[in-house]
Amino acid sequence: MQYKNDGFKPETIDAFKAELKASKKPFKIVPSEGNSDEFVNFYFVGMYEGREVIYDAALYTLRLHHSSEIYELAEHKAAQKFPNFNGINYEEDENGNLKPLNSNEEEIGWFITEIIMELEEEEAVKVQEFIDLDTNHDYGIGLDVALHIDHVDETVIAKFIKEFNDDTIKLDETMYTFQSEDVEEE
Numbered sequence: 001m002q003y004k005n006d007g008f009k010p011e012t013i014d015a016f017k018a019e020l021k022a023s024k025k026p027f028k029i030v031p032s033e034g035n036s037d038e039f040v041n042f043y044f045v046g047m048y049e050g051r052e053v054i055y056d057a058a059l060y061t062l063r064l065h066h067s068s069e070i071y072e073l074a075e076h077k078a079a080q081k082f083p084n085f086n087g088i089n090y091e092e093d094e095n096g097n098l099k100p101l102n103s104n105e106e107e108i109g110w111f112i113t114e115i116i117m118e119l120e121e122e123e124a125v126k127v128q129e130f131i132d133l134d135t136n137h138d139y140g141i142g143l144d145v146a147l148h149i150d151h152v153d154e155t156v157i158a159k160f161i162k163e164f165n166d167d168t169i170k171l172d173e174t175m176y177t178f179q180s181e182d183v184e185e186e
Contacts (some may be wrong), residue, residue, distance in 0.1 A: 004115050004135070004136075005137070005138060005139055006139060006140075007053055007054035007055075007056065007137070007139045007140020007141065007179045008051070008053055008054075008121070010052075011013060012054065013052050013053070013054055015046060016028075016043065016045065017045055017141055018046075020045070020051075025154070025158070026031065026044055026045075026156070026158055026161050026162070027042045027043060027044040027157055027161055028042060028043045028044075029042045029157075030042060030043065030056075034046065035151070036152075037151040037152060038063065038064040038151060038157060039058065039059070039060040039061075039062045039064055039152060040058075040060075040152045040157060041057070041058050041059075042057055042058055042157055043055065043056055043057070043140070044057065044060070044161045046161070046164060046165045047165065048134045048135075048141055050179055053141055054139065054140035054141075055140055055141050055142075055143050056137060056139050056140050056141070056142050056143065057143040057144075057145060057160075058100065058142075058143065058144050058145065059144070059146075059147065059152050059156070059160060060146055060147075061144075061147065061148075061149055061150065061151065061152065062127055062129060062146050062147060062148040062149070062178075063177055063178050064126075064146075065127050065146040066125060066127045066176065066177065066178045067178070067180075069125050070116055070119050070125050071112075071116065071126060073115075073119060073124075073125060074115040074119065075087075075112065076106050077111075077112075077115050078115070081111065082104075082107075082108055082111070084104075086097070087107055088101065088108060088109055088112075089103050101169075112147075114181070117180075119179070120157065120177075120179050120180060123177040125177060126175035126176060126177050127146065127175065127176055127177075128146075128171075128172065128173055128174060128175050128176065129146055129147050129148055129171040129172045129173075130145070130146055130171065131143060131144070131145050131164075131169070131171065132144040137158050142181070145160065145182045147160070148172050148174075148176060162173055
């Protein structure tokens with residue numbers, strides 16, 4: 001039988017299920033520097049079109065999703081204003097400290113910061129919970145998930161997997177906006 005990728009192959013799924021059983025967890029966190037208390041990449045087994053498959057999930061907080069959307073919009077505005085803009089590259093010196101930006105990068109950085117503050121103040125970007133499936137993923141099925149939670153930990157991941165696999169997950173359709181955490185409260 002032809003499978004889309006290894007995450008659909010019964011022998012791969014059986015080996016993964018044995019690994020999960022040995023770990024006594026319903027998921028395996030993918031080791032990554034990107035994992036944090038607001039974002040975790042993990043694998044789990046679920047059903048798709050009547051067959052078991054391995055899901056490659058990225059679960060993150062709605063606050064992180066909002067920040068990403070704001071930053072992407074601010075970068076877009078910077079690219080419109082500064083035709084030669086192609087990102088700011090932060091480099092470290094031999095001691096691990098950030099090297100100073102050149103004057104052009106510093107100007108662009110300040111512009112992006114101002115745009116972010118304006119967008120947040122105007123509540124121009126609103127986000128809501130979502131689950132996106134990617135059936136053309138390179139391993140199993142990709143899942144992009146943003147939930148209105150404070151952090152991502154093993155309890156949150158296990159609850160998500162159970163509700164996803166039981167088809168009982170209810171997404172909050174409320175539109176949310178967030179402020180940067182370093183804004184002082186009055």
